[in-house]
Amino acid sequence: MRIHLSSLFGQIDIYLFDQLLRGRIAPGMTIFDAGCGEGRNLVFFLTQGYDVSAVDPDEDAVGSVRALAGRLAPRLPASNFRAEAIESNSFPDRCADVVLSSAVLHFARDEPHFRAMLEGTWRLVKPGGFFFCRLASSIGMEQRFTSLGGRRFALPDGTERFLVDEPFLMRLTSELGGTLLDPLKTTLVQDRRCMTTWTLRKNG
Numbered sequence: 001m002r003i004h005l006s007s008l009f010g011q012i013d014i015y016l017f018d019q020l021l022r023g024r025i026a027p028g029m030t031i032f033d034a035g036c037g038e039g040r041n042l043v044f045f046l047t048q049g050y051d052v053s054a055v056d057p058d059e060d061a062v063g064s065v066r067a068l069a070g071r072l073a074p075r076l077p078a079s080n081f082r083a084e085a086i087e088s089n090s091f092p093d094r095c096a097d098v099v100l101s102s103a104v105l106h107f108a109r110d111e112p113h114f115r116a117m118l119e120g121t122w123r124l125v126k127p128g129g130f131f132f133c134r135l136a137s138s139i140g141m142e143q144r145f146t147s148l149g150g151r152r153f154a155l156p157d158g159t160e161r162f163l164v165d166e167p168f169l170m171r172l173t174s175e176l177g178g179t180l181l182d183p184l185k186t187t188l189v190q191d192r193r194c195m196t197t198w199t200l201r202k203n204g
Contacts, residue, residue, distance in 0.1 A: 010043030032096035035104030
């Protein structure tokens with residue numbers, strides 16, 4: 001019998017898939033997606049019996065995730081999926097073993113907003129837990145972006161993003177009380193953008 005990988009993994013971020021392959025996300029862990037969109041990274045966790053929760057400010061997106069969970073994991077209550085701002089979400093502190101933030105934080109309006117979103121995400125990670133983050137950066141293409149002030153930049157692909165760099169991420173790692181699990185890894189998308197993977201263990 002053929003099994004289509006998309007039915008098992010959906011459109012999962014390939015760098016999150018790498019973390020699964022390396023055993024950092026194990027059965028029995030609680031998963032939280034901070035900025036879940038329509039749930040592209042949740043299909044595997046829902047089908048494999050993980051305790052999954054998520055938040056996103058887009059009500060339509062959260063409605064799609066509730067419908068997805070209803071099909072794949074009807075045991076989970078609808079209240080696990082909430083349409084709320086990440087920086088002010090109503091989930092309790094230290095509620096998840098694994099917290100995902102995939103292509104979310106670079107939509108911050110400015111540094112105070114970025115830090116509020118990050119804090120609203122980080123507080124959800126249990127001590128000893130795993131924080132997986134993918135976000136736009138300037139690493140490797142520093143001269144290709146036009147500064148708009150306040151870490152906001154115009155990108156060659158025509159979008160505007162809040163961009164981090166290596167010193168900023170390393171400073172945040174220390175401020176948060178985290179430990180890098182991997183060196184920062186950045187993918188350069190030709191003539192468009194840079195995406196950095198930031199993986200942290202929350203110190204106990």
